[in-house]
Ligand SMILES: [Zn+2]
């Protein structure tokens with residue numbers, strides 16, 4: 001009898017067998033998605049193969065319920081890539097399949113109409129490349145021509161014209177009839193690149209990210225497979241764009257942690273890019289003004305071809321970065337220093353634009369009783385609640401819990417309650433008070449939930465409708481606004497003293513990236529960085545635009561303290577509603593792991609267990625165990641420990657190369 005081998009998208013370490021419908025050749029079902037009954041559930045699953053078996057036992061195979069796809073979606077590459085993901089990111093094959101080919105994408109019913117959103121304008125603007133750019137383009141095109149796998153790291157200062165190099169590589173790849181994936185870290189940035197690339201290459205370009213509907217994705221899926229679409233621009237998940245003739249992958253702002261997925265399977269799009277590049281003999285370009293330490297180390301060790309662009313295009317000057325010292329009081333509520341206010345005022349008078357940056361939502365991050373000094377914490381998380389002025393609510397930014405602003409202290413009943421600290425809404429109030437005729441747009445997690453708001457901010461600043469763009473990290477990346485001449489960072493220290501090995505790297509990157517939004521057009525730019533720690537090396541080197549010196553200090557510290565990129569790392573998280581149980585299980589697990597490390601001589605270091613930075617979140621107590629060493633050994637250790645399922649009621653998960661240890 002003939003049975004189909006089916007992969008179920010659940011954390012199960014084996015495949016299952018189902019009977020094909022009688023009248024259909026099983027050959028024609030391979031590679032398609034099907035609906036099957038699994039336990040009590042009906043699941044969309046993937047058909048890998050079929051076999052002819054001699055069936056003797058009394059076991060009854062179930063029939064598949066429905067074939068979903070008209071054409072197969074799974075290729076040889078899908079299967080190999082799923083195996084790679086399953087092994088390296090510690091998930092089941094089914095979970096890996098579901099990542100590459102979402103179960104949710106679906107064919108439109110006949111009644112639905114597609115709206116083709118394709119731009120028609122093709123403008124061939126003449127753009128003269130600098131000598132550095134020409135050299136870079138030649139190096140890349142040579143590899144494209146040779147049809148051989150190569151990784152490039154373009155370390156180009158902000159406004160050094162990386163986008164022109166990308167465009168030239170894309171042009172060359174298209175000429176060779178190859179397809180292109182381009183990744184940017186934020187959905188908001190896809191709009192800008194879509195505009196640029198459509199203008200240069202016309203149609204055949206699509207956007208691919210979580211905001212695209214499942215019906216649209218299904219349609220695009222086959223268009224990409226059939227070469228009707230040639231360029232996919234998107235956020236992290238676009239790395240799985242199903243091109244079969246892939247020639248070029250570009251990852252812009254490669255240092256960005258958005259390329260690492262936090263939820264399981266916690267894959268890293270940069271690693272997937274290398275894998276797919278190798279598979280297709282394609283060229284992979286990583287680009288950044290502030291490369292990740294990993295990539296730069298690889299480049300210095302000649303594992304990646306390094307291209308350095310040290311000058312801004314047209315010899316534009318680097319913006320001057322001024323460091324202003326905030327007074328070092330724990331509960332200071334001052335947002336803008338007098339010198340910052342003066343600079344904003346002068347810029348407004350010149351009719352130039354300003355970006356004000358603060359990576360903290362809400363109005364004030366601390367609500368405290370003055371009498372007994374108790375701070376209002378979320379009942380479900382070990383973190384202070386943030387005051388949001390418009391709704392007069394306290395909000396938890398981790399679990400979303402809301403509370404009314406208390407009138408009296410719940411502990412000592414005093415009514416002397418104050419709010420401290422600076423959130424972005426407070427900066428907005430202050431800007432409105434100081435510059436009441438200026439048009440201000442605030443873009444943060446509370447205002448940007450609709451995609452329209454991104455576009456409104458982007459177009460509004462571009463067209464000069466707004467004078468000041470005020471925003472959180474979503475405005476720090478990649479935006480290109482030629483009329484912005486002043487950038488103010490209200491507080492550069494937000495990440496600096498987090499207990500994480502990447503804290504300094506993140507701070508350096510952020511200042512450089514935010515500063516890079518200034519002076520991109522014909523006007524010189526200025527940047528003001530307010531900080532309580534002007535002497536910190538991350539801030540000093542950022543001020544001098546000195547990546548290399550920063551790299552040298554930082555890599556030396558990682559070497560001494562044994563952190564990536566000088567080793568690989570894994571984070572095991574243990575979560576339970578009962579703190580004692582979480583502690584006990586973490587302790588038990590760490591003993592099991594230590595014994596395995598000894599028994600198999602694995603050369604791994606284990607740290608912890610210890611409480612996570614936010615020790616309670618969403619009602620769960622969180623413990624961490626950190627493992628350092630070679631990735632191969634870490635994966636082996638996880639394999640040996642046979643998952644941690646024995647602790648049934650406690651959640652345990654493992655993340656390989658986590659983007660932080662918080
Ligand atoms: Zn009190």
Ligand SMILES: [Zn+2]
Nearest residue numbers: 378381396399
């Ligand atoms: Zn909470």
